[in-house]
Amino acid sequence: MSYFAVFLKMVDPEKSAAHRPEHLAFLARLRDEGIVFASGRFSDGSGGLVIYKADSLEAAEKWVSKDPYLIHGARRAEIHEWEMVTNAVLPQ
Structure with a gap:
């Protein structure tokens, strides 16, 4: 098993706000x-990080x-x- 750091860079703040509940439910599952x-999100609003x-x-x-x-x-992902x-x- 390996760990993968995924930077979710902000592309569109309005779309991000609109789809945040769906994104959080996805991560919770x-x-x-x-x-x-x-x-977690970056406090400067530039995006967030997910460790898979x-x-x-x-995979x-x-x-x-x-x-x-x-x-x-x-968002745009960098893995x-x-x-x-x-x-x-x-x-x-």
Whole structure:
């Protein structure tokens, strides 16, 4: 299992506001399924970050492509495999 950092860069603030509830519901479902590790918005309004857990980049891209923000053109995604270093106790 690998981690993938997905930067959701703001494209259209109005579309983003309109589709925020749908986006948050999408993330909540994936979090409950163990696919999303963490997520949050940037306080400067430039977008947000979602950390996905997936077996491959292709699997992560598949999940990312289903995000309502991307489907409706509110955000643009930039995906990077993330080699996390932490002393935090993480959920299994």
